[in-house]
Every structure is written in C-alpha cells, then in structure tokens.
Amino acid sequence: MTTRTVNYSANALKTAPAIRKKLWLAAIKPPMYSVAIMPIMVGTAIAIAETRTLQAGIFAIFVFAAILILAWENLANDVFDSETGVDVNKAHSLVNLTANKSLIFWLGNLCLATGLFGIGAIAAIQRDLTVVGIILVCCVLGYIYQGPPFRLSFQGWGEILCFFAFGPLAFAAAYYSQTQAWSGTNLAASTIVGVSTSLILFCSHFHQEADDAAVGKRSPIVRLGTKRAAQLLPWLCGSIFALTALCVWLGVFPVTTLLVFASLPIALKLCKHVGTNHNKPEKVSNCKFIAVALHFWSGIFLGLGFVLPQLLGFGAVLPT
Ligand SMILES: C/C(=C\COP(=O)(O)OP(=O)(O)O)CCC[C@H](C)CCC[C@H](C)CCCC(C)C
Numbered sequence: 001m002t003t004r005t006v007n008y009s010a011n012a013l014k015t016a017p018a019i020r021k022k023l024w025l026a027a028i029k030p031p032m033y034s035v036a037i038m039p040i041m042v043g044t045a046i047a048i049a050e051t052r053t054l055q056a057g058i059f060a061i062f063v064f065a066a067i068l069i070l071a072w073e074n075l076a077n078d079v080f081d082s083e084t085g086v087d088v089n090k091a092h093s094l095v096n097l098t099a100n101k102s103l104i105f106w107l108g109n110l111c112l113a114t115g116l117f118g119i120g121a122i123a124a125i126q127r128d129l130t131v132v133g134i135i136l137v138c139c140v141l142g143y144i145y146q147g148p149p150f151r152l153s154f155q156g157w158g159e160i161l162c163f164f165a166f167g168p169l170a171f172a173a174a175y176y177s178q179t180q181a182w183s184g185t186n187l188a189a190s191t192i193v194g195v196s197t198s199l200i201l202f203c204s205h206f207h208q209e210a211d212d213a214a215v216g217k218r219s220p221i222v223r224l225g226t227k228r229a230a231q232l233l234p235w236l237c238g239s240i241f242a243l244t245a246l247c248v249w250l251g252v253f254p255v256t257t258l259l260v261f262a263s264l265p266i267a268l269k270l271c272k273h274v275g276t277n278h279n280k281p282e283k284v285s286n287c288k289f290i291a292v293a294l295h296f297w298s299g300i301f302l303g304l305g306f307v308l309p310q311l312l313g314f315g316a317v318l319p320t
C-alpha cells in the first residue's frame with residue numbers, strides 16, 4: 001500500500017469527547033447497514049410468499065454475514081480513499097480518526113473473512129456453492145469500486161455496481177439460500193431495491209462535489225453538475241413507484257405491494273430538499289440520510305406486501 005501523508009491524529013486527539021463520539025458514529029455509519037439487510041429480508045419474504053416456508057437459521061446467518069461484508073466494504077473504503085486524497089477533508093474517516101491505516105485494513109479483512117465464513121456455512125448446510133459464487137461476485141464489485149488498480153468510483157461507475165450488488169445479485173443469493181431455485185418475481189423486486197440503494201450512493205456525492213472534482217473523482221454529480229443531478233433525482237425516485245405499480249399491473253406482484261406508496265412522502269421530501277440545496281454542501285449533506293430512510297421504508301413495505309396476503313390469510317399468496 002502506498003501512503004499519502006494525511007495525518008489527523010494530533011487534531012483528533014485534541015477534539016472534544018462529544019465531537020469525537022459524533023465523528024466515530026459518522027465513521028461507523030450504523031444506519032447504512034440497513035442496505036445490507038434489506039435484500040436478504042425482501043428476497044426471503046418473496047421466498048416465504050412463494051414456498052410458505054422460512055429457513056430461519058439460514059436467514060439469520062445470511063443477515064450476520066451481509067453486515068460483516070458491508071463492514072469490510074466500508075473499512076476498505078476508508079483505507080483506499082486515504083491513498084487517493086479523496087478523504088483529505090473527511091474527519092469521520094476511520095483511518096483519519098485512528099491514524100492507523102494498517103489496523104483498519106486488517107479489521108476490514110477480518111470482517112470479510114468472517115462474513116464469507118458465514119456464507120460458506122450456508123453453502124455447507126445446502127451442499128451447494130451457488131450462494132458463495134454470487135456473494136464472491138458482489139465482493140469483486142465492491143473491490144473494483146474502490147480498490148487499486150480499478151477504482152471505478154473515480155469513473156462514476158459506483159451507482160451501476162451498487163445496483164447489481166444490492167439488487168439482482170444479493171436478491172438472487174438470498175432467494176436461492178432459502179429455496180435453491182430462482183424466481184422472476186424476485187428479480188423484478190431486486191430492481192426496485194437496487195435503484196433505491198444506488199440512490200443513496202448518488203445522494204451521498206452531492207456535498208462532496210468540489211472535493212471529488214479536485215482529485216479527479218468523476219462521480220455522477222461531478223459529471224452532471226449538482227443542478228442537473230438534482231433534476232434527475234425525481235425520475236430516479238419515481239422509478240421505484242412506477243416499477244412497483246407496473247409489476248402489480250402485470251400481475252408479477254400482489255396488490256398489497258402497493259404499500260410501497262406509503263414511502264412516497266419521503267421521496268418527495270428528498271427531491272424537494274436536494275432541489276433547493278443541491279449547490280449548498282453544508283445543507284445538502286444530510287440528503288444521504290433521507291435517501292437511507294426512503295430505501296428502508298420502501299423496502300420494508302415491499303417485503304411486507306409480499307407476506308401480508310399470507311399473514312392476513314388470503315387465498316393465493318402471489319397472483320397466479
Ligand atoms: C463504500 C461505499 C460507498 C462509499 O463511497 P464513497 O467513497 O464515495 O464515500 P465516502 O465519501 O463516504 O468515502 C459503497 C459501495 C458499494 C459498492 C459499489 C458495492 C458493494 C458490494 C458489497 C460488498 C456487497 C454486499 C452484499 C451483501 C448484501 C451480501
């Protein structure tokens with residue numbers, strides 16, 4: 001690893017404990033872990049709706065493993081970003097907070113190894129390596145997003161990689177871990193959660209436009225400019241609701257999945273906030289958390305929409 005000299009340690013040690021606590025929380029990003037859990041939850045909900053069985057042990061191992069794999073992704077992100085200069089103004093980078101890149105690097109690797117061990121356990125229980133293969137592809141996407149020599153985030157590919165990792169791939173793995181089969185309904189649902197996850201990454205780049213541009217990171221916000229990116233946002237948010245309505249209309253989803261529309265006010269809040277503040281970094285910086293809320297609630301309502309007919313004792317669980 002090459003080291004670019006970014007030394008926050010002296011300042012960080014002097015920082016007041018309350019501020020340090022806030023920085024640590026921002027560095028660990030607890031709300032972000034819902035992005036790892038959601039594909040497993042919704043993919044499993046669809047498997048329950050279609051097969052009327054739940055393999056609770058496999059579900060629990062998968063959730064635990066997904067959290068650890070996302071922890072690796074985030075720890076590795078702080079390590080790799082410390083080498084490019086893109087995190088030079090990021091006080092809540094774990095590398096900047098600890099001033100110990102090697103510790104964060106190995107902690108990340110430990111999370112990855114433990115997470116993959118969990119996925120391996122699922123494969124051993126099922127005597128089938130399919131889930132391991134799919135999750136390894138997710139990890140490769142996670143690596144090429146940020147690691148050398150690829151660093152595809154610098155070319156603005158992050159949102160596309162994110163869509164496939166947290167959408168079709170993670171959903172396929174979650175559904176397959178429950179059923180050892182594939183499902184078109186699951187694939188359709190994966191596109192909705194894939195879009196809402198990529199939306200988080202898209203929103204996280206608004207306030208970083210200047211820093212990113214300065215080090216040559218051409219995120220979609222740098223490429224489009226904040227104004228055009230803000231104008232694109234309603235279309236991206238709208239696709240979550242349009243895809244859900246289309247799948248219900250086509251008979252791929254049960255009508256109860258229209259519950260997703262209960263998250264429409266969060267989408268409107270996000271578009272309004274970004275529309276007004278897209279070029280004010282200090283104001284727009286919280287839009288990522290509105291996007292996390294949209295992802296969380298639209299995902300919960302989507303998953304609930306699949307199992308609700310069964311919970312309410314309706315006849316057919318999915319349209320025939
Ligand atoms: C680390 C990620 C974003 C941070 O991006 P950025 O460097 O711009 O942000 P900071 O300024 O905060 O440093 C997320 C990247 C996601 C990646 C494209 C795909 C990750 C795949 C996961 C490893 C897959 C996990 C699947 C799980 C459900 C089993």
Ligand SMILES: O=C(O)C1=CC(=O)c2ccccc2C1=O
Pocket residue numbers: 029032035070073074162197198200201204
């Ligand atoms: O730190 C971040 O900004 C993100 C971390 C992360 O793990 C993630 C995962 C999926 C979509 C977006 C993001 C982030 O934005």
